[in-house]
Amino acid sequence: MQTFHVLFLTLGYFLVVNAQSFHLGRCPIPPVQQNFDIAKYMGRWYEIQKLPAVFEFGTCNQATYTLLPEGVVKVVNAELLSNGMENSIEGTATVKNSSQPAILEVSFFEGASSAPYWVLSTDYESYTLIYACTNYLGFFYVDFAWIMSRSRTLQEETITELHNLLTSNGIDIKRMTVTDQTGCTAMTQEGVSVTAE
Numbered sequence: 360m361q362t363f364h365v366l367f368l369t370l371g372y373f374l375v376v377n378a379q380s381f382h383l384g385r386c387p388i389p390p391v392q393q394n395f396d397i398a399k400y401m402g403r404w405y406e407i408q409k410l411p412a413v414f415e416f417g418t419c420n421q422a423t424y425t426l427l428p429e430g431v432v433k434v435v436n437a438e439l440l441s442n443g444m445e446n447s448i449e450g451t452a453t454v455k456n457s458s459q460p461a462i463l464e465v466s467f468f469e470g471a472s473s474a475p476y477w478v479l480s481t482d483y484e485s486y487t488l489i490y491a492c493t494n495y496l497g498f499f500y501v502d503f504a505w506i507m508s509r510s511r512t513l514q515e516e517t518i519t520e521l522h523n524l525l526t527s528n529g530i531d532i533k534r535m536t537v538t539d540q541t542g543c544t545a546m547t548q549e550g551v552s553v554t555a556e
């Protein structure tokens with residue numbers, strides 16, 4: 360009992376200090392995009408805002424999705440580092456249950472555990488809203504969200520609607536940050552058109 364109490368206090372302190380996107384309780388379960396069409400979703404997306412993702416440091420963040428055979432999606436995430444170098448990482452995303460096509464799992468390293476990738480809302484042509492949440496130990500969770508656009512900007516009205524969609528589903532967006540999409544011409548993939556197969 361004593362040990363548990365100490366553990367709980369320590370963990371509580373850790374959660375408060377590292378209050379990133381840690382929350383007590385269990386993951387919200389927002390509805391996902393109806394009739395999700397993965398083929399229309401392929402191609403380039405630019406990050407407009409995100410709930411802090413500690414593994415991203417650069418600017419000009421972008422994701423490029425390509426549909427491979429067997430319904431596997433090739434994922435290439437790229438960003439510009441402050442030293443002017445482009446940093447990119449390649450992974451795959453898959454739909455686990457074909458009756459829930461907007462719920463994907465993405466993994467970047469062989470053998471590493473996959474992360475959720477839920478498409479909450481997209482019109483395929485201008486915006487997408489992605490949510491990822493993982494429960495830990497049954498009493499807290501860590502979540503991420505990304506608002507992405509087909510261009511490096513997105514209409515304020517759309518951003519507001521997506522914020523409302525998140526908050527109305529119990530998702531805390533206080534820590535949402537705006538991604539710097541200026542000065543991106545150094546990105547080598549800039550201007551290369553990427554089309555889905």
Ligand SMILES: *[C@@H]1O[C@H](CO)[C@@H](O)[C@H](O)[C@H]1NC(C)=O
Nearest residue numbers: 454455456457458459460462
């Ligand atoms: C797939 O999703 C459907 C609808 O939500 C659910 O009823 C079914 O149990 C799921 N199948 C598996 C294998 O998880």
